[in-house]
Amino acid sequence: MQRLRIGYIYVFLAAAFFAIIGVLGKNVINAGVAPLDLIILQYSTTIMIMFGYFILKDIKLLKLTKKEIKSIMIQGIIGSSGTTLFFYLALDKVNAGIASMLLFTHPVLISVYFLISKTKKINLINNTALLLAILGSAMVINIFAFDMTMTPAIGLLFGLLSSAAYAFFNIYAEIEFKEAKPMVTTFYTSGVILLITFLVNPGFFKFDFVMTWDIAFYILELAIISGILPVVFLYKGIGIVGAEKASIVATAELPITVILAYFILGEKMNMVQGIGIFLIIASIILLQNENNILELIRRDE
Secondary structure, eight states, rough: HHHHHHHHHHHHHHHHHOOOHHHHHHHHHTTTTOOOHHHHHHHHHHHHHHHHHHHHGGGGGOOOHHHHHHHEEEEEIIHHHHHHHHHHHHHHHHHHHHHHHHHHHHHHHHHHHHHHSSOOOHHHHHHHHHHHHHHHHHTTTTGGGGGGSSSOOOHHHHHHHHHHHHHHHHHHHHHHHHSOOOOOOOHHHHHHHHHHHHHOOGGGGGOOOOOHHHHHHHHHHIIITTTTTHHHHHHHHHHHHHHHHHHHOOOOGGHHHHIIIIIIIOOOOOHHHHHHHHHHHHHHHHHTTTHHHHHHHHHOO
8 A cells, every 4th residue: 555655656746747848848939949949959958967867876777688678669759759749749839738638638548448458457446536537637727618719720639649649658658667767768768759859850950049048947947857757757656556547646737737837927727727626636536545445335335
């Protein structure tokens, strides 16, 4: 039970750090840096910081087997690169709330995968928590006031693709990386993201942006707070609680984003969003007490 709680804490910490991406990333994009240029700047910084860490720690930790190289390439290309590229492209076309909401439809895809593959039994508690998380997420970004006609279809498509890639990321992390070292995996998948982005954005070296101290600081923050720490925590959490539960807990990112925007950016938060935050928190509490609830149900039967 204690180990499960630690796993939930890891995932919650990952969500808290991921929540900053929308705010920082949107600020840099609004400052004139294109999404693909931002990814290159962010992950170049991430790799340099992590390489320095391994030099100090033990450079031999970066040695991989052929199987590990194959797994990291698959995860890096489909899961990590797909999620990052499509999310930033969505962020460029639609507001941060809609982009985040689309990304966090991934728990549904993960549950569908486990139901079809029959590799895991999804019980009543999981389904209830999932429904609470999805409904809460919709309320947090006030999806009910969403005007489809004012939102570019390509932005919605990018958001859905980021969700599919993130679902793959979580599932593959549970299957292939339970015993892997999160820091090592994060270092190499970050390298794959950087390589893929260079390939699809060869015009980066035209430097069609003006680097300022503010932008440089935002990029450094993104590299550490959003590029390293949340990924490491997420791998640790998935290894303990599993992909489907981790994905539901990760929806906590949305209310954290709204709360940060309220206190830091001065954005307003209405009652509907407050209820949404409550529902997401309720879904997390439900998962944390899953075993106790199931035991009570069995006793009643």
